[in-house]
Amino acid sequence: MSFRHKIIPMKTPNKTKFAILGLLTIEPLSGYDIKKFIDQTLSYFWAESNGQLYPALQELTKSKWISLKKPSFKEKKARKLYSITDLGLLELKKWLRSEEEKSVHRDEGLLKLFFGTNIDKEECMQHLKNRRARMKSRLTEFQSILHQLQKRSSPHHLYWLLTLYNGIHSVKAEIRWCNQSIKILEGRSS
Amino acid sequence: MSFRHKIIPMKTPNKTKFAILGLLTIEPLSGYDIKKFIDQTLSYFWAESNGQLYPALQELTKSKWISLKKPSFKEKKARKLYSITDLGLLELKKWLRSEEEKSVHRDEGLLKLFFGTNIDKEECMQHLKNRRARMKSRLTEFQSILHQLQKRSSPHHLYWLLTLYNGIHSVKAEIRWCNQSIKILEGRSS
DNA sequence: GATTACATGTAAGTTGTTACATGATTAA
DNA sequence: TTAATCATGTAACAACTTACATGTAATC
Structure with a gap:
């Protein structure tokens, strides 16, 4: 009971x-x-x-x-x-x-890569190259926003800049990782 | 009609x-x-x-x-x-x-920082320091997983390593950004 | 006159979490 | 024997998206 x-x-x-x-x-x-x-x-x-x-x-x-x-x-x-x-x-x-709550985001690309053995190495590399291209165009976009933001000034402006920097740091790290991963896969014979 | x-x-x-x-x-x-x-x-x-x-x-x-x-x-x-x-x-x-679909993740911490003008600078810095601490402990965790992973070997092992590297790159970028942001806020008199 | 942008809103659905229930097995 | 862990599952709800409807204002 x-x-x-x-x-x-x-x-x-x-x-x-x-x-x-x-x-x-x-x-x-x-x-x-x-x-x-x-x-x-x-x-x-x-x-x-x-x-x-x-x-x-x-x-x-x-x-x-x-x-x-x-x-x-x-x-x-x-x-x-x-x-x-x-x-x-x-x-x-x-x-x-208030304290921040953890939020798990779902990265479909990483999930696919995790299961990469099930398809050809070349197909994985293509995914990585596409990801890199997306990140690069995002970086360009961020940098043009940065340009505009640096001209203007408001009480909020400093904090907007900080969040933008976060984006820039993140996409740069992603691009570096894509480059490294592509190289690692290229080095593999299989 | x-x-x-x-x-x-x-x-x-x-x-x-x-x-x-x-x-x-x-x-x-x-x-x-x-x-x-x-x-x-x-x-x-x-x-x-x-x-x-x-x-x-x-x-x-x-x-x-x-x-x-x-x-x-x-x-x-x-x-x-x-x-x-x-x-x-x-x-x-x-x-x-299949091609990856874009997935927007929601970062509550960045949203808070974006509206940072509404609270004290010190409170924003505290959030950033907490974030940095979380990222650092995550990095430690990733590095211990890396250690274990490098010992083992399976067909999947290479791809697991790649996704792990992604995490390591990301948290390192986050830590760098936190450091930079904290410095920028410290430099501000207001 | 037609098209695009402005502007507010909702119905119907899918997705995802939380907080349980239930019971078996293992270890102290 | 008690507690922890193993193990499967569901009801209720909250979160979120999509694909519309509806109409106004501006512009080509």
Whole structure:
């Protein structure tokens, strides 16, 4: 005999909300703006889809962490501009100060390489060369963003630069690893 | 008036199945073995939970990509040993040869740093120091695995080494970036 | 007039985790 | 005999994506 307890799975905090809150500390934005900003600027380490974004905006409004600025009668567009509230800022800071949780990401390319014995060495090398090419074009992109960022200046600018550096360090390490791995595979007769 | 088409979202291929197939090319394994292997060896770039693993094993069996070896009457444990079938190997190879899909991972630490202006510089630095410490202990772990791996030898061994090198390159790049970022923040008066 | 970009949203699905249950085997 | 580990599995939920609908505004 055993007691049957109700299963109450621990909720993993919804980080989408904090991404939104963070962006609204820069300036009031619409859902559309937020999506664009994330796609253009955070995409290296963060992604959101509309299916998450818009419901999150509604929930944040309900819990008064953000508020809807009604468009002035001059404004032509039907866009909804959101601002962060004092409460929202408080919650954002709480999250910013909290310890990071480990998040395992899944790297399909590495999984394929791990099982590389099952296909030809040449096919593995081709995958590595493709990966290297992707990383190189990413590096070029990062460096052009770096150029633009170094010209501008805002309170946020320093931290944006740091996250960009992370991307640059990472892709450079990836490129070095691809080069090394390709060489190692080339050296193998089989 | 508009035609209302049935919504049939494109299925994103279930990679859990391929992780299982790949591991079964090494040797017949039970669900428990697979979980342990993934946790111990692939955890740097791959994770699975039991809630995915066991249903996947059943589906793979149903579609005849793997088969259940009935335990010999001598075997004491109630474990189910699975082997990959010819069909399964074919499908695995197909996947191994396919082009990699981009997968955006979410890095909560970078997201926090991006919004760093909202908290004290010292708090951001503390996050970076914690990250660096985590990366350093990961590096130590990788290096001890490297030691063990260099002693053993199997057809798979070379590819395992390559994925391990990827981890080593990555964490080293992370450590360098943490050091640089901490220095940059220290240099700031604000 | 047509096309592209702006703008908000939802239905339906897949994917993945958590927190259990259940029972066998092994070691102290 | 008690505890730990081995071993398989599931219910409930949370997270997330895709593929749409719907309409406005700007531009070619």
